[in-house]
Amino acid sequence: MELTEAKQHIAEQWNQWSVSYDKQYAHGLKSCVESEAWKKVLALTLGNKPRRVLDVGTGTGFLALLLAELGHHCTGLDISCKMLEQAKMKGARFGDRLVFDFGDAEALPLPDSCMDVVVNRHLLWTLPDPQKALAEWLRVLKPGGRIIVINGVWGSIGVWAKAKRLIGNIMIMLAERRNPWKDGYSNEVTKQLPLYGDVPPEEILKLMQETGIGDLHMVPMRLVEQTENAAMPVRYRIAYSHRRYIIAGKKT
Ligand SMILES: C[S@@+](CC[C@H](N)C(=O)[O-])C[C@H]1O[C@@H](n2cnc3c(N)ncnc32)[C@H](O)[C@@H]1O
Secondary structure: OOOOHHHHHHHHHHHOOOOHHOOOOOOOOOOOHHHHHHHHHHHHHHHHOOOOOEEOOOOOOOHHHHHOOOOEEEEEOOOOOOOOHHHHHHHHHHHHHHHEEEOOOOOOOOOOOOEEEEEEOOHHOOOOOHHHHHHHHHEEEEEEEOOOEEEEOOOOOOHHHHHHHHHHHHHHHHHHHOOOOOOOOOOOHOOOOOOOOOOOOHHHHHHHOOOOOEEEEEEEOHHHHHHHHHHOHHHHHOOOEEEEEEEEEEOO
C-alpha cells in the first residue's frame, strides 16, 4: 500500500520517536497501579467476554497489550514500522492471540464485518481524514460491534491554561535541557490534519454521530487520570491538564 506524502512524513516522525515513546508521561505505563487502572476501565467498557479487537494506530501496542492481558484476541495496525517493532517485541509472549501489522487507519487491510470491537488511543488528531477513518472502522465491525475512542484534553485552550503551559514548559526546559515547544510535524502537514491541536470532546462526538455511529456515550477515566498524575513530575502536571475521556459507540 502506497502512503500519501503527508502520511509518509507522519510515519517517519513516529519512527524517530519510537525509541523514547514509552518513556513519556501519559504514553507508556509508569506503574502497576496505572496498568490496573487502565485494565479496569477497559474491562468496564468492553465487558469480560473475549472479543476480536482491532487497535488502530497501535503505536508501541499500548491498548493491544492491555487487551491481550485481559484475554481478548487483538490485532494492532500502524503505519510506523519502528513503532510496530517495539509493539512486536513486547507482545511476543501472547503468541497468535496478539498480531501487529502495517495498516493505514483510513484504508484498513481487512474485510468487512470481521471485528467485535475497534479501539484507538491518541490517533484521530493525526489523521488527514478522520471521518473516512471512522467510516472504515464501522465497515470492519460486525453489526452490534463497538467503537471505543480514547483521547485527552491536554489543556491549551483559554488564557489560564496557556499561562500554565508556559510556566510548565519553562520548568521542563530547565529540568530536562530540551525545547518542549519543538513540534515534530511540519506546518505543511499540520495544515492537513483537521483535528490537530486541543479539540474538545464534543467535536469528536459530533463527528462520530455524523459518521453514523450509534449509542454514543462518554465514559469517565478518573482513576486513570489520578494514577497517571501521581506518577508525573510537577512540571508536567502544570504544563498539561491530562484530562482523559472515552467515547464509546456501536454499529447499529
Ligand atoms: C500518539 S501515537 C498513539 C499510539 C498508541 N495508540 C498509544 O495509545 O500509545 C499515534 C500513532 O498513530 C500512528 N498513525 C498515524 N497515522 C496513522 C494512520 N494513518 N494509520 C495508522 N496509524 C497511524 C502513528 O504511527 C503512531 O504510532
